[in-house]
Amino acid sequence: MTVRSCVHPSGQFVYGVHAPSYRVANLRENDFVEPLGALADGTPCSNQDNFPEGDLQVVQAETIYEVVNPLPFRGVTYISSGWAAPRARNPSSIKLPPPKAVSMCQALKGLMPAGTVQDVQKSFAVLPETVLLTLAATSTDPEDLVALAGMSCEFCWDGSGAPVGLRYAAGENGPARAKILRHDLFEVVVNNAYLPEIFRRVMVLRPGVQGGSEIVGEYHDPEQGCHVFEYLRSNSYIPWGHYAANMADDAVRYSTVDLAAADMRGLRHLYYQRTFLRLGAELHLPLPVTRKTMTVRELEELRLGVVQALQEKDSSALPFTATLWGWNYGFDFAASGYRLHASHQQIHQQFALLPRTVPAWHHGGQAALEPVSSYACGDLVAEFCARYKEEAGCDFFPTYLQAIRNNRRMDTMANENTSLVVYEDERVLLFVPKAQTSQWELQIMALGEVGNILEADADTRASLDRALLIAQQILALLGARLVSSIEYSSRITAKSGGQRLLYALLPKLPYSMGAFSEAQLRWVNGHFPEDFAAACRAHLPGVLAGLQSEKGGGA
Numbered sequence: 001m002t003v004r005s006c007v008h009p010s011g012q013f014v015y016g017v018h019a020p021s022y023r024v025a026n027l028r029e030n031d032f033v034e035p036l037g038a039l040a041d042g043t044p045c046s047n048q049d050n051f052p053e054g055d056l057q058v059v060q061a062e063t064i065y066e067v068v069n070p071l072p073f074r075g076v077t078y079i080s081s082g083w084a085a086p087r088a089r090n091p092s093s094i095k096l097p098p099p100k101a102v103s104m105c106q107a108l109k110g111l112m113p114a115g116t117v118q119d120v121q122k123s124f125a126v127l128p129e130t131v132l133l134t135l136a137a138t139s140t141d142p143e144d145l146v147a148l149a150g151m152s153c154e155f156c157w158d159g160s161g162a163p164v165g166l167r168y169a170a171g172e173n174g175p176a177r178a179k180i181l182r183h184d185l186f187e188v189v190v191n192n193a194y195l196p197e198i199f200r201r202v203m204v205l206r207p208g209v210q211g212g213s214e215i216v217g218e219y220h221d222p223e224q225g226c227h228v229f230e231y232l233r234s235n236s237y238i239p240w241g242h243y244a245a246n247m248a249d250d251a252v253r254y255s256t257v258d259l260a261a262a263d264m265r266g267l268r269h270l271y272y273q274r275t276f277l278r279l280g281a282e283l284h285l286p287l288p289v290t291r292k293t294m295t296v297r298e299l300e301e302l303r304l305g306v307v308q309a310l311q312e313k314d315s316s317a318l319p320f321t322a323t324l325w326g327w328n329y330g331f332d333f334a335a336s337g338y339r340l341h342a343s344h345q346q347i348h349q350q351f352a353l354l355p356r357t358v359p360a361w362h363h364g365g366q367a368a369l370e371p372v373s374s375y376a377c378g379d380l381v382a383e384f385c386a387r388y389k390e391e392a393g394c395d396f397f398p399t400y401l402q403a404i405r406n407n408r409r410m411d412t413m414a415n416e417n418t419s420l421v422v423y424e425d426e427r428v429l430l431f432v433p434k435a436q437t438s439q440w441e442l443q444i445m446a447l448g449e450v451g452n453i454l455e456a457d458a459d460t461r462a463s464l465d466r467a468l469l470i471a472q473q474i475l476a477l478l479g480a481r482l483v484s485s486i487e488y489s490s491r492i493t494a495k496s497g498g499q500r501l502l503y504a505l506l507p508k509l510p511y512s513m514g515a516f517s518e519a520q521l522r523w524v525n526g527h528f529p530e531d532f533a534a535a536c537r538a539h540l541p542g543v544l545a546g547l548q549s550e551k552g553g554g555a
Contacts, residue, residue, distance in 0.1 A: 075521025
């Protein structure tokens with residue numbers, strides 16, 4: 001089989017094992033031996049070992065496992081046995097420590113007199129901007145953060161000294177703009193969960209404070225304390241605009257640990273609702289009344305109407321045929337000026353419909369005879385599935401699922417951790433991919449013949465929402481603070497091609513932010529996937545218990 005994938009047609013995983021032994025010719029002409037320092041007893045340490053006399057013979061270097069991704073366009077994962085073996089012996093070591101408490105005011109106690117916020121700001125004013133940015137990102141002391149917030153913008157205050165809004169300056173040729181004094185400092189401090197919520201509300205959470213994006217949808221479940229706004233991003237980096245489901249300012253969620261099942265239902269309900277509504281409009285179906293959130297039943301009736309219309313009408317005329325859904329969870333900022341993840345910490349998700357084709361042009365403004373296909377990442381899955389079936393003689397996803405069920409460890413260690421599965425119900429599977437493209441990648445796969453959300457009934461959508469929340473909360477309990485999540489879906493108009501709806505959750509770890517290896521789609525990993533699955537399963541009972549304690553419900 002020439003197609004590259006670790007999923008063998010036999011329903012087993014296949015991978016490469018490097019056991020290197022090799023000879024290296026020594027071409028160095030000179031020695032540069034010098035002392036490096038000394039041991040505690042005075043014995044000198046030198047760099048003599050760096051300057052061998054003759055050629056080198058490397059005997060039995062560490063075993064490296066090379067695992068082509070099940071979806072080969074996502075690259076290849078390399079697992080170093082030297083790094084992975086200790087974690088195999090103790091999977092609970094796969095975690096990040098919680099951030100340490102940080103307080104500049106406490107550190108400076110004794111050097112500056114206790115005083116008002118203005119006194120703290122005067123002391124902070126002599127600090128370099130990079131120190132202020134670092135403090136804004138890492139401080140856990142509200143006193144620090146309130147002072148930094150006051151240095152970043154101008155507030156309106158009430159009689160008790162509480163902030164009630166921002167000061168604005170009239171725009172010359174446009175709307176009034178908030179008086180932001182230090183943009184980077186403003187952005188960083190307002191994304192710190194330890195800044196008192198009253199400041200975050202007036203600085204960034206209140207509708208309209210971030211700009212003029214219209215709110216065109218809402219999910220509100222007062223009994224569960226859930227409130228989500230849907231913003232239209234008309235001038236979007238995604239052509240034809242996109243939508244953002246944001247937790248509202250009266251339902252602040254800066255951590256997935258605080259995200260309830262009702263919150264996830266609300267965030268995802270707006271995605272389903274907007275998608276089905278737009279498809280229904282394109283197909284000229286009767287639509288529900290406006291200025292009202294659809295119920296789950298109404299949503300399912302509309303979905304079935306769209307499915308039926310696509311069967312009865314010429315679907316080739318449908319201009320928008322693919323969904324886009326993504327979630328950047330977590331914010332961080334380096335003092336050097338690099339923003340490391342999402343635009344803001346308040347939990348939000350983004351979604352859009354993508355066109356079938358886009359008009360094409362040659363240089364010089366000459367129109368091409370035919371349009372070009374519009375890009376959707378799920379198309380890469382569809383193309384691979386077609387090639388896999390052609391070469392292997394079987395459908396990819398059932399074979400992939402069989403390989404997951406049949407999984408065995410890559411190393412020779414005999415322990416109980418052989419499964420890649422973290423959680424499943426009758427509709428979805430949450431698992432660790434055999435070849436992770438992020439150190440802690442998790443994936444969610446639909447178990448039925450569901451290639452996109454239009455093919456997912458209400459029960460399947462509920463299972464997807466639940467699995468997404470379980471996965472995010474497990475990652476958070478392991479210490480992940482930055483997670484990108486994407487959806488790989490089939491085209492809405494695609495004929496049955498065996499493609500399954502797939503979600504990838506991709507945490508960013510402090511020492512694995514990406515470099516030249518990752519730019520080549522060579523993903524370097526320090527643990528075996530089975531051991532990460534075991535580390536995730538250890539947190540599953542607590543997460544499930546938390547979800548079961550919540551009341552059921554839905555709009």
